[in-house]
Amino acid sequence: MSVMSAPQNAFVSFQGVQKSYDGVSLVVKDLNLDIAEGEFVTMLGPSGSGKTTCLMMLAGFETATHGDIKLNNVAINNIPPHKRGIGMVFQNYALFPHMTVAENLAFPLKVRKFNSSDVEDKVRNVLDMVQMRQFADRKPAQLSGGQQQRIALARALVFNPSLVLMDEPLGALDKQLREHMQYEIKHIHENLGVTVVYVTHDQSEALTMSNRIAVFDDGIIQQLDDPVTLYEKPENAFVAQFIGENNQLPGVVDNVSGNVASVKLDQGDIVKALAVNIDGPGSKTMLSIRPERCVLTDKKSKSMSALDAKVLELIYLGDHIRCRMMVTGNDQFIVKVPNTAGPLGLDIGADLFVAWNTDDCRALDCGTTV
Numbered sequence: 001m002s003v004m005s006a007p008q009n010a011f012v013s014f015q016g017v018q019k020s021y022d023g024v025s026l027v028v029k030d031l032n033l034d035i036a037e038g039e040f041v042t043m044l045g046p047s048g049s050g051k052t053t054c055l056m057m058l059a060g061f062e063t064a065t066h067g068d069i070k071l072n073n074v075a076i077n078n079i080p081p082h083k084r085g086i087g088m089v090f091q092n093y094a095l096f097p098h099m100t101v102a103e104n105l106a107f108p109l110k111v112r113k114f115n116s117s118d119v120e121d122k123v124r125n126v127l128d129m130v131q132m133r134q135f136a137d138r139k140p141a142q143l144s145g146g147q148q149q150r151i152a153l154a155r156a157l158v159f160n161p162s163l164v165l166m167d168e169p170l171g172a173l174d175k176q177l178r179e180h181m182q183y184e185i186k187h188i189h190e191n192l193g194v195t196v197v198y199v200t201h202d203q204s205e206a207l208t209m210s211n212r213i214a215v216f217d218d219g220i221i222q223q224l225d226d227p228v229t230l231y232e233k234p235e236n237a238f239v240a241q242f243i244g245e246n247n248q249l250p251g252v253v254d255n256v257s258g259n260v261a262s263v264k265l266d267q268g269d270i271v272k273a274l275a276v277n278i279d280g281p282g283s284k285t286m287l288s289i290r291p292e293r294c295v296l297t298d299k300k301s302k303s304m305s306a307l308d309a310k311v312l313e314l315i316y317l318g319d320h321i322r323c324r325m326m327v328t329g330n331d332q333f334i335v336k337v338p339n340t341a342g343p344l345g346l347d348i349g350a351d352l353f354v355a356w357n358t359d360d361c362r363a364l365d366c367g368t369t370v
Helices: 051-059 101-111 116-129 145-157 175-192 203-209 227-232 237-242
Strands: 010-019 028-036 040-044 066-071 086-090 163-167 195-200 212-217 220-225 247-257 260-265 270-275 284-289 295-297 305-316 320-327 330-338 351-356 361-364
Touching (some): 010 051, 010 195, 028 051, 028 195, 028 220, 040 051, 040 203, 051 086, 051 163, 051 195, 051 212, 101 116, 101 145, 116 145, 145 163, 175 203, 195 203, 203 227, 212 227, 212 237, 220 237, 237 247, 237 284, 237 361, 247 270, 247 330, 260 284, 270 305, 295 330, 305 330
Parallel strands (some): 040 212, 270 361
Antiparallel strands (some): 010 066, 247 260, 247 284, 260 270, 284 361, 295 351, 305 351, 320 330
C-alpha cells in the first residue's frame, strides 16, 4: 500500500484498528491511517468494504474490536460521541422537522452551553457561509434537498469543530446539484482549514474534493494517495478499475528488463508495459490502460504498442466520442477520442489498430477486480 506524504504529527490516527461484528470475520482488518490537521481525506470503496465502519468508529457510534483511535494524540475509544467535539453530516440530513433552520443550527450550540448572543452570531455567520440567511425561519420540509444539505453542513460547522465527518452526504442529490455541492464543500474546507474525513463510493466525488484518498476493499486500504497519483499510478488491478474508467487485459509476464515488462496476452500478442506490481517471468498480470490514453490508427508504429481492433459501437458525447472495440477477444475495450474536429469518420465494423505508449500501460497484480 502506498502512503502519500504521511503526516508527521497526526491529528487523527487509527493504530492497528480491527472491527468484527460477530467475533469471527473482520469488517476492518488492521487499519493504520494518520490524518494531518486541516486535511481532507476520503475513504472510498464499494459497499461492504469497511469505509463507513471506520467513520462510525471515529465518530463513536461503533467500538473498535482491537486497536486505538486517537484525536489530537488523545485516545478516544472510550469517549462517548457527544464528548468528542466532532461535527457530523449524514446523507439523510437528520434535521429536526419541528424546528426552524435557525433553531436547528442553534441546537448544538445550546447543548454546549453557549450564551444567547454567541448563539445568534454563530448562527448568522454560518448561514452566510452557506448562503442561506434568507431561509432562517423556514422548517426543513419547506426546503429543497440541496438547501437541506446546506443546513446540515452548516449545523456540523456552527460550533467550530476541529474535525468534521461526512457519510455519503451528497448521495440523495441529483447529478448537477451534487457536483455543485462538491465544489461548495471543497471551498468551505479550504477557507476554514477544518479537518474533514469523508466517506463515499463515488470516485469522481473523491477525486474532486480530497487531499488524499484511501481506497478500501475487503476491510483493507488498497492504496492511499493524492487524487492524481491514484488515477495515474494505480498499484493494483482493483484500484485501477475502481478509480475512473479502465481497460484491463490479462496476460503472463514473459520477461522484465529494468522497469519494463513484456507481457504475453491470452490471444498470443506480446506487448510492453511498466512493471509496476508483478512477481516476475511466468506470473499472471493484468494490464491497465486508460481509455483516453489510447489512440486509433490505421497502421502500426514502432514507438507504440498496438493491437488489432474492430469498431463495435460509437457514442457521441459532445466533448469526446466513446468507441467500444473488440481487442484480443475483449468486446468491452473502450477508447475515448477527443472531439477536436467534429464527428469521427469511423464506421461500425471498421478494422483498425488501438495503440498506446508503454508509459501509459501498467502491469499490475491481478488482485481483486470490481
